Amino acid sequence: MDQSNVRPSGMERIIDYALAEKFINAQVLAIREQVGDGKVLLALSGGVDSSVVAALLIKAIGRQLVCVHVNHGLLRKGEPEQVIKVFRDEMDANLIYVDATDRFLGLLAGVADPERKRHIIGEEFIKVFAEEAAKLEGIHFLAQGTIYPDILESEKGIKAHHNVGGLPPELDFELVEPVKLLYKDEVRVVGKALGLPDGMVYRQPFPGPGLGVRCTGAITRERLEAVRESDAILREEFARNGLEGSVWQFFTIVPDYKSTGIKDGKRSFEWPVVIRAVNTRDAMSATVPDIPFPLLQHITERIVSEVAGVNRVLYDLTPKPTGTIEWE
Numbered sequence: 074m075d076q077s078n079v080r081p082s083g084m085e086r087i088i089d090y091a092l093a094e095k096f097i098n099a100q101v102l103a104i105r106e107q108v109g110d111g112k113v114l115l116a117l118s119g120g121v122d123s124s125v126v127a128a129l130l131i132k133a134i135g136r137q138l139v140c141v142h143v144n145h146g147l148l149r150k151g152e153p154e155q156v157i158k159v160f161r162d163e164m165d166a167n168l169i170y171v172d173a174t175d176r177f178l179g180l181l182a183g184v185a186d187p188e189r190k191r192h193i194i195g196e197e198f199i200k201v202f203a204e205e206a207a208k209l210e211g212i213h214f215l216a217q218g219t220i221y222p223d224i225l226e227s228e229k230g231i232k233a234h235h236n237v238g239g240l241p242p243e244l245d246f247e248l249v250e251p252v253k254l255l256y257k258d259e260v261r262v263v264g265k266a267l268g269l270p271d272g273m274v275y276r277q278p279f280p281g282p283g284l285g286v287r288c289t290g291a292i293t294r295e296r297l298e299a300v301r302e303s304d305a306i307l308r309e310e311f312a313r314n315g316l317e318g319s320v321w322q323f324f325t326i327v328p329d330y331k332s333t334g335i336k337d338g339k340r341s342f343e344w345p346v347v348i349r350a351v352n353t354r355d356a357m358s359a360t361v362p363d364i365p366f367p368l369l370q371h372i373t374e375r376i377v378s379e380v381a382g383v384n385r386v387l388y389d390l391t392p393k394p395t396g397t398i399e400w401e
């Protein structure tokens with residue numbers, strides 16, 4: 074293994090602000106030394122890792138960092154807006170926002186197979202990013218939010234993580250990976266110390282293909298909106314009822330299936346929304362938390378009255394195994 078990818082045995086675990094500050098100051102110097110007055114490109118998804126790398130680089134080199142936020146149309150409600158607010162408005166980042174929704178949804182139209190969907194989303198993401206990179210001049214560095222578990226898992230061949238070697242070879246950049254020796258909890262402490270909002274630092278995991286794997290089968294705009302709106306209601310209610318920090322991951326799924334119901338005194342034939350909530354340590358296995366029944370009833374009332382095209386709500390009681398966390 075490349076020795077720069079090995080966490081030194083004596084390396085202190087970053088558990089508090091003082092240690093985070095020490096790490097940040099050392100990285101700021103290291104980044105400045107590595108890139109000089111060069112420009113650095115970063116794909117900023119708004120997830121914890123890329124957000125922390127962005128904040129760290131902004132502190133070190135300001136507008137020499139060019140962030141590209143690609144909206145593939147499969148993000149949660151309010152996410153692209155939050156990225157723009159935090160980075161462009163509050164941190165004065167050099168941020169390029171690309172709304173590629175039509176491109177992605179066009180390619181995904183009629184595609185029902187989950188693996189094909191994932192493949193299309195992953196490939197197109199790289200294409201959009203590479204196109205943006207090609208428009209810019211004089212960029213020699215690429216920053217990535219690689220963290221230590223990504224390196225360990227890639228070494229063991231567990232997963233071909235998108236952060237490690239996922240870019241096409243024609244993008245000939247030198248990598249800047251300031252958090253590659255940190256564990257996730259350390260990245261969060263550093264993010265807090267850099268002033269990122271809690272909503273970003275303590276964000277629950279969100280898959281790269283986003284809501285695309287929660288709008289099962291062939292994605293349509295209407296059903297995707299039902300996923301996005303029901304997810305927003307679930308997140309709002311979990312936050313309001315103190316479950317945000319105690320449930321590991323929670324979201325909604327809208328299957329490509331309709332059932333009969335009654336709305337406004339008339340027969341309706343609409344989709345169900347499935348609520349998924351899980352607790353886990355490492356996502357290899359998971360249990361289903363006991364959500365208070367009155368809260369589930371309240372969420373159900375809100376979803377069927379506020380989300381267009383939905384007449385039923387279900388709670389997925391399945392642990393992993395046998396069910397995976399995501400439905401696709």
Ligand code: XMP
Binds near residue numbers: 278398399401
């Ligand atoms: P599963 O569904 O495999 O999910 O039990 C385990 C964890 O991984 C996340 N997940 C993904 N993350 N790209 C990602 O970046 C993906 O394609 C993907 N699929 C699942 C899932 O949200 C859960 O936290």
